[in-house]
Amino acid sequence: MSKRVECSAAERSTSLFVRLSFCPSEHLVSAISQLVSDFCQMGLRDLDISYRFRMAAHELAENITKYSTNSRVSLEVELAEVEGVQMLSVRTRNETSPERLIEVEKRLKELKSAVDPVELYDRMIEETAPLEGVSGLGLARIRAEGGLDFDYEITGNELTLVVQAPVPKPYPMGSA
Amino acid sequence: MTRLRKETHDKLSIEPLLAGAKLELVLSGTCDSFAVEALGVYLSQVTLEVRRLSLSQVAIDVSRVVLLTSSSLKQLITFLRPIKLGELPCSVEFVVDDGKPWQRRCLAALVRMCPNGASLRDINAAGASHLSQALPRAASELPPA
Numbered sequence A: 001m002s003k004r005v006e007c008s009a010a011e012r013s014t015s016l017f018v019r020l021s022f023c024p025s026e027h028l029v030s031a032i033s034q035l036v037s038d039f040c041q042m043g044l045r046d047l048d049i050s051y052r053f054r055m056a057a058h059e060l061a062e063n064i065t066k067y068s069t070n071s072r073v074s075l076e077v078e079l080a081e082v083e084g085v086q087m088l089s090v091r092t093r094n095e096t097s098p099e100r101l102i103e104v105e106k107r108l109k110e111l112k113s114a115v116d117p118v119e120l121y122d123r124m125i126e127e128t129a130p131l132e133g134v135s136g137l138g139l140a141r142i143r144a145e146g147g148l149d150f151d152y153e154i155t156g157n158e159l160t161l162v163v164q165a166p167v168p169k170p171y172p173m174g175s176a
Numbered sequence B: 001m002t003r004l005r006k007e008t009h010d011k012l013s014i015e016p017l018l019a020g021a022k023l024e025l026v027l028s029g030t031c032d033s034f035a036v037e038a039l040g041v042y043l044s045q046v047t048l049e050v051r052r053l054s055l056s057q058v059a060i061d062v063s064r065v066v067l068l069t070s071s072s073l074k075q076l077i078t079f080l081r082p083i084k085l086g087e088l089p090c091s092v093e094f095v096v097d098d099g100k101p102w103q104r105r106c107l108a109a110l111v112r113m114c115p116n117g118a119s120l121r122d123i124n125a126a127g128a129s130h131l132s133q134a135l136p137r138a139a140s141e142l143p144p145a
Helices: A026-044 A047-067 A098-113 A117-128 A138-144 B033-052 B070-084 B101-113
Strands: A012-022 A073-082 A085-095 A149-155 A158-166 B007-009 B012-019 B022-031 B057-068 B091-096 B118-122
Touching: A012 A026, A026 A047, A026 A073, A026 A085, A026 B033, A047 A073, A047 A085, A047 A138, A047 A158, A047 B057, A047 B101, A098 A117, A098 A138, A098 A149, A098 A158, A117 A138, A117 B070, A117 B101, A138 A149, A138 B070, B007 B033, B012 B033, B022 B033, B033 B070, B057 B070, B057 B101, B070 B091, B070 B101, B091 B101, B101 B118
Parallel strands: B022 B057, B057 B091, B091 B118
Antiparallel strands: A012 A073, A073 A085, A085 A158, A149 A158, B007 B012, B012 B022
16 A cells, blocks of 8 residues: 555544445445545535546445455545645445456556556457446546546455545535 | 337436437436446437437437446447447437536547547537547546546
8 A cells, every 4th residue: 555545643634534334235336426425525615526536436336336245345535634635535445256356456556557547448448348248447437537546455355445636625614 | 200218217317309310318317337227228229219210310418417337338338339330320429518527528438439420519518529629638637636
C-alpha cells in the first residue's frame, strides 16, 4: 500500500468517515452507491465529484457482491487531509478465491502502471466487445472515466482495494 | 409504425419515439444490475426494428439517466458492434446533458469505439458534437476531482 493510503494518524486528519459492513447482496449495491454519493455531496457539494465516486462505489460494490467468498465485506468512504492534501477515498475489503485474486491483481497492476488509462480502457472495450455477458470493464472505467487512482493490498485471501483522488477543501459542517 | 413499446424495468424506463427514419430511445432512471438484462433484450429488439424499418439513425437519450453501470455499458457496446463492423447500416447518436459531465465522459468511450457510427450531442445544444472536439481524452485532462 502507498504511504498516502496507510499513513499514520499524525499525518492524517479525517473530516468525514463512514464504514459499512454488510452481507454481499445485489439489492444493497445501489443503496450503497447512493449513500456514497450523498456523503460526497454533503462534504464537497460538487455533483461531478459525487458522481465519479458514486460510479466507483457502485462498480466496487458490485464486484465484492459477485466475487466474495464469505459474508464479511465492508466499504468505507473517507474525506481526510493527508500530508496537507484533501483526499477522498473509497475502500472495500472482501475475501475471494485464489483464482479471482490472481486475476484481479493482474488487472490492478496493469491499471496502476498504465501511462494512458483511457487507451487501456478503450483496448479493453475492444477486447471484450465480442464476449457475451462479460463486461470486465468496471475497474478500468473507474481509472479512465472516473480519473481515480487505485491502491490495493492482498493478505491471504483478503483483498483491500482503495480508489481515491485529491479534492477541494470540504465545506464546514452546518454551513448553508 | 414501430413494434417497440415503452417499458419499465425496476428503476429504468425506456420510451421509443419514431420520426421518419429516426428512432429515438429515451432512457430515464437507473441502469444498474436489475436493468441490465432488460436493456440488452430491448436493444436486440431495436436492432430488429432498424433492419425491418430500414432506419438510418437511432438516438439514445441518456440525459435523464442517473447511473449507468459498466454492465449496462456492455449492452450498448453489444448494440454498437454490428454498426462498427458495418453489418447494420445505421448511425447512433447519444444524447447527453452537458450539465452532468459524467454522461459525456461515459458515452465518449463508445464513440471512440465506433467513431464512424456513433456521436454525442448535448440535449441543450443545437447540433451534434463529435467526441474528438469535445471530450477530455485522458484521465489527467479531467478537472480535479
